[in-house]
Amino acid sequence: MPVTPAEMQTWCETIVEGRAAAPDLGLNDYLSAVPRLESLADLPSGTVVLVRGDVDAKPGATVGEGDIRLRSMVDTLKYGQERGWKQVIFGHIGRDPEKSLDKVAKRIGELLGCEVPMIGDWLDEETLTIKPEVKQTIDAAEAGAVIVLENTRKYNIERVMWKAKKDDVPALAENLAKFSNECAEKIGSVYVHEAFSAGSLDASSVVVPAAMEKVALGKYAAGEFDGPMQKCLGATLAVFSGIKIDKLDDMEAMIARGSIKQIFASGSLAMAIRKAIGELDNAPVSLGAAEDPVNKGEPWYIPEDRVAQAKAIVADGREKGITFTVPCDSIIGDGTSKDELEPNDQQFDIGPKSIEKFHAAVGEFIEKHGSGAVAFHNGVFGMFEDPKFEGGTKAWIPELKRMKEAGVEVYVGGGEGGKALDKYGEPDWVTHTFTAGGTVLNALGSEPVPYLVALRLGAK
Ligand SMILES: Nc1ncnc2c1ncn2[C@@H]1O[C@H](COP(=O)(O)OP(=O)(O)OP(=O)(O)O)[C@@H](O)[C@H]1O
Ligand SMILES: O=C(O)[C@H](O)COP(=O)(O)O
Numbered sequence: 001m002p003v004t005p006a007e008m009q010t011w012c013e014t015i016v017e018g019r020a021a022a023p024d025l026g027l028n029d030y031l032s033a034v035p036r037l038e039s040l041a042d043l044p045s046g047t048v049v050l051v052r053g054d055v056d057a058k059p060g061a062t063v064g065e066g067d068i069r070l071r072s073m074v075d076t077l078k079y080g081q082e083r084g085w086k087q088v089i090f091g092h093i094g095r096d097p098e099k100s101l102d103k104v105a106k107r108i109g110e111l112l113g114c115e116v117p118m119i120g121d122w123l124d125e126e127t128l129t130i131k132p133e134v135k136q137t138i139d140a141a142e143a144g145a146v147i148v149l150e151n152t153r154k155y156n157i158e159r160v161m162w163k164a165k166k167d168d169v170p171a172l173a174e175n176l177a178k179f180s181n182e183c184a185e186k187i188g189s190v191y192v193h194e195a196f197s198a199g200s201l202d203a204s205s206v207v208v209p210a211a212m213e214k215v216a217l218g219k220y221a222a223g224e225f226d227g228p229m230q231k232c233l234g235a236t237l238a239v240f241s242g243i244k245i246d247k248l249d250d251m252e253a254m255i256a257r258g259s260i261k262q263i264f265a266s267g268s269l270a271m272a273i274r275k276a277i278g279e280l281d282n283a284p285v286s287l288g289a290a291e292d293p294v295n296k297g298e299p300w301y302i303p304e305d306r307v308a309q310a311k312a313i314v315a316d317g318r319e320k321g322i323t324f325t326v327p328c329d330s331i332i333g334d335g336t337s338k339d340e341l342e343p344n345d346q347q348f349d350i351g352p353k354s355i356e357k358f359h360a361a362v363g364e365f366i367e368k369h370g371s372g373a374v375a376f377h378n379g380v381f382g383m384f385e386d387p388k389f390e391g392g393t394k395a396w397i398p399e400l401k402r403m404k405e406a407g408v409e410v411y412v413g414g415g416e417g418g419k420a421l422d423k424y425g426e427p428d429w430v431t432h433t434f435t436a437g438g439t440v441l442n443a444l445g446s447e448p449v450p451y452l453v454a455l456r457l458g459a460k
Contacts, residue, residue: 092151239266379415
């Protein structure tokens with residue numbers, strides 16, 4: 001049954017509202033409402049299944065290089081092949097609409113041991129109709145075939161929800177309904193989401209399910225949520241770092257769940273916590289350029305309301321017996337370290353005293369909580385892409401190994417944190433690295449994972 005514009009409007013308003021639409025639902029409420037792949041087991045051979053794939057990958061020269069997200073889809077794709085489904089994979093790569101999935105399609109073929117054709121231009125954006133070549137290719141394909149559609153972000157319709165507010169939705173609903181109905185009619189009305197890392201409001205992730213007869217969560221994504229993520233929900237230690245200041249919302253949510261005993265905050269976002277602690281302890285701290293309103297458009301700018309939020313987080317956390325560890329010195333633009341920042345100083349990394357402080361704090365954590373504790377790490381400690389500012393991150397990664405060797409289960413959120421582990425450590429230095437950053441913080445933090453909201457809505 002095609003989805004009407006009115007139904008699509010209600011659907012998308014729910015997606016945009018996130019937690020506000022269902023404040024009493026937690027991660028496990030969404031997971032228990034979402035059908036799993038096995039619910040599709042009886043679909044007959046030849047059924048066309050639209051698979052939202054985790055295709056944002058840069059495969060290297062050989063299998064195993066740069067293709068962890070593609071390898072994560074193999075079990076689901078093989079499950080469909082064994083049942084004779086014709087699986088059409090769609091999804092995004094990067095944020096440049098011109099990027100192509102051609103290398104991704106080739107690597108998926110190598111992983112499955114079969115030809116995986118890619119359809120380059122599959123949507124007429126003017127009329128929002130799926131081009132005839134798609135249905136022709138599907139009809140001509142054998143049972144068990146796997147086909148890839150070119151980068152969904154090539155088309156504006158994929159991106160229109162990214163920054164949409166609830167008031168924007170009515171104007172988008174008609175086109176989103178048309179696009180979704182086209183997918184259902186011209187490709188297939190069964191949808192599997194096997195894109196654990198696809199945490200943004202792409203139409204392929206959060207809108208297309210509205211027009212589907214059946215939806216399900218793929219094997220890998222389900223396994224990540226049912227296994228490692230459940231462990232992280234009960235984390236004893238959380239490390240928040242990087243530049244996204246909205247991670248304070250996720251920190252607040254993790255603390256509210258009650259298992260956290262220790263917070264390490266580092267990188268740019270930690271400046272809010274450092275300032276807050278300074279104010280709470282009557283030892284004022286200057287954030288230098290990061291608190292100069294002239295810089296309020298910069299991602300590293302720390303607005304006053306975030307300092308106020310940080311003060312509330314620390315005050316509440318301390319009452320719950322939580323220890324907060326934050327940097328005590330900084331590396332500034334010329335690569336030198338400073339304890340106190342002057343008005344024009346911008347901090348790009350934590351300094352040597354902070355490295356020592358974090359090292360000692362890890363020792364205390366191990367002594368106090370050690371074996372059986374769970375540590376979750378997200379982000380990086382500085383602008384590590386520049387060797388001048390990699391010192392803090394480079395010194396921190398071995399601390400993860402130290403905790404694991406002391407019996408702590410150590411989980412790393414993907415994104416830059418995962419990249420830093422690859423750069424300065426080894427995969428077995430930690431218990432598990434997620435293939436995604438934003439999705440994990442959503443799942444553990446303040447907002448639901450958008451595609452889980454969509455799958456719950458689409459479950460019939
Ligand atoms: N003090 C700093 N000054 C400037 N940039 C910083 C600083 N600390 C960290 N960064 C930058 O933060 C970025 C990563 O921050 P972000 O919050 O996006 O991490 P992430 O959450 O791991 O990423 P993802 O969302 O992909 O998982 C890095 O690119 C790094 O350059
Ligand atoms: O690389 C990722 O984190 C995912 O593919 C999501 O990408 P996005 O942040 O561009 O939506």
